Amino acid sequence: MAAQNKAPGGKQPTINDVAALAGVSKKTVSRVINRSEFLTDKTRAAVEKAIEQLGFVPNPQARALAFRRNFLIALLHDNPNAQTVLNFQRGVLDAIKDSDLALLVRPVDRTSDAMLEDVRTFLEKQRPIGAMLLPPISENDDLAALCENLGVRYVRIGSAPLDDAKHCISSNDREVVAEAVRRLIALGHRRIGFVRGPVGFRSAAERETGFLEALADAGLELPAEFNAPGNYRYTAGIEAGEALLSLAAPPTAIFCSNDEMAAGVMSVAHGKGVKVPEQLSIIGFDDSPTATHIWPALSTVRWPIHEMGIRAAQTLVPDFLAPGTKVAEDAVLASTFVERQSVAPPPGS
Structure with a gap:
């Protein structure tokens, strides 16, 4: 084991003691401590060896001042x-x-x-x-x-x-949401509901744009009654699910702008006896732990x-x-x- 606390007089070692033992300047020791790239491997190794031998611990306050x-x-x-x-x-x-x-x-x-x-x-x-x-x-x-x-x-x-x-x-929220909605369309869905994110959020706008682009590419439109407000919270999913699934002709699929709201929609579906996915497909966004903690496991966009x-x-x-x-x-x-x-x-x- 390396010797420690060998500063003169048995005092706590300082940066000056490290510099003296390594045979370098105080500034060079500081550069090693602060991981500067402008040092040779030989110099860095010498300073690090001196630090270990002395048991020197850099002062965070001094570094902050520097x-x-x-x-x-x-x-x-x-x-x-x-x-x-x-x-x-x-x-x-x-x-x-x-x-x-x-x-x-x-x-x-x-x-x-x-x-x-x-x-x-x-x-x-x-x-x-x-x-x-x-x-x-x-x-x-x-x-x-x-x-x-x-x-x-x-x-x-x-x-x-x-x-x-x-x-x-x-x-790339817009592109990947469009991809997810195109998957629903490819499966045969034509009545697709949407639960929006909070007003004023760029993420909500990007996801809505991707959703609408996928519908437009397939010659579909979003009916006003299928467009539900949301705020990324579970309770908003509950409210959206109640509104969408109480319609005389409800959607057969719903895209939710995040997983929390998707979980709320799924809870309402279970309460109304609507089977997921046999009668209703649901997609969320985030791939949060919620997505795999509910049943059936939620199809979603994995946000990295x-x-x-x-x-x-x-x-x-x-x-x-x-x-x-x-x-x-x-x-x-x-x-x-x-x-x-x-x-x-x-x-x-």
Whole structure:
């Protein structure tokens, strides 16, 4: 085992002690600690050996002062779907687990007139290296400009590109929703209901556009009574299911803009004795745990939110990640349609 705490006088070792033992400057030790790329392998190895021998532990406050930032990255969100936030957060934590970074999660109120000022105060107090913005607040250009003005790196997450590649990680919601609806049409469905996402969400608009494009390509229209409002919550799915399945001629298939609402629709179907998928096909969006925790298992669009969390962190702070971390460059991550047991041809087909 390497000897430890060998600083002169038995005191806690300092960066100066490391520099003296390694035969380098204090600045070089700092570069090794902060994982600078501008060092030879020989120099890096010498410093790391000295750090191990002395049992030196870098002072996080001193490092923060040197960078004029805390070793924090912030996740800002106002999202009604807790599972989305959790899955994204897990991706970020996976990306930074071998680094010195920590994640700070901050919910905000996008409807408040004081949102921008609240975020400004938060960023000025916490001094994070960067911020990740989840939808729908990621769609706020003023919020992105605020980060830029404060010198805080930022990455926006969206269902469509919102910024240049270094400031945005997005998915292809419109195209994959159209693919899912075309599957229903191919099975023979012509009466297809739709449960929308929240008004003002880009994701909701992208998914609705994809839905309508698939219908139009097949020469179909969406009747007004088949178009149900939603807000990404389970209760909205219950309300939509009651409205759609109480019609004299209800739809034979329903596309829901997320899995929570799809689960609500399925619950109503079970309560009314409507068999899924024999009498009603249902598709959701997200591929959250809900999709496989209900019966029949839900056909859905897999939104790569975990991978988006990883990619967002890699894009935001590539220079703070563990040495050797492979940073992918794709700014658009493809969603995929996952067909399970909740989809079948319409009755009588």
